[in-house]
Amino acid sequence: MVLLDTNIFVIDRFFPRDANYAVNKSLIGRLQKMDCGFSIFSLFELCGLASFNLSSVELRRWSYDFRRVYGVKILEPSGLAKSSGAEWFANFSQNMFSMFERKMSWGDATLLRAAEDYAVETILTWNKKHFEGRTAIRVLTPAEYLNESGVE
Numbered sequence: 179m180v181l182l183d184t185n186i187f188v189i190d191r192f193f194p195r196d197a198n199y200a201v202n203k204s205l206i207g208r209l210q211k212m213d214c215g216f217s218i219f220s221l222f223e224l225c226g227l228a229s230f231n232l233s234s235v236e237l238r239r240w241s242y243d244f245r246r247v248y249g250v251k252i253l254e255p256s257g258l259a260k261s262s263g264a265e266w267f268a269n270f271s272q273n274m275f276s277m278f279e280r281k282m283s284w285g286d287a288t289l290l291r292a293a294e295d296y297a298v299e300t301i302l303t304w305n306k307k308h309f310e311g312r313t314a315i316r317v318l319t320p321a322e323y324l325n326e327s328g329v330e
Contacts (some may be wrong), residue, residue: 210249
């Protein structure tokens with residue numbers, strides 16, 4: 179499975195003049211055919227960012243239809259169903275501090291936590307440097323991924 183970073187969807191929805199937009203759009207066009215996921219925490223982060231540009235109705239429609247529109251699996255928090263809320267939160271908090279000790283922001287830390295919990299093969303992000311030296315999981319930009327796939 180490939181795990182997608184928030185910035186891919188931010189560029190797709192809000193920055194058509196971005197230098198990476200064309201490559202990003204090419205990746206977005208392939209998502210329906212890929213085994214890819216997006217963390218529920220990344221979706222929350224994305225909705226928070228989008229809230230500055232979308233009406234409440236647009237924001238809810240986008241978030242509720244996200245899985246269908248983009249063809250990605252929304253990855254729920256790992257272990258939540260198997261423990262009490264307090265036990266899960268204590269474990270989650272401990273894991274997040276472990277990520278912070280790797281010098282990671284909240285968004286990057288929650289993405290990497292999901293990647294490790296779900297044993298993904300690859301993380302796709304335009305901010306590759308945020309993950310370098312912090313994980314054994316392969317991290318690629320969308321351009322690198324498409325190039326490897328023979329698309330770009």
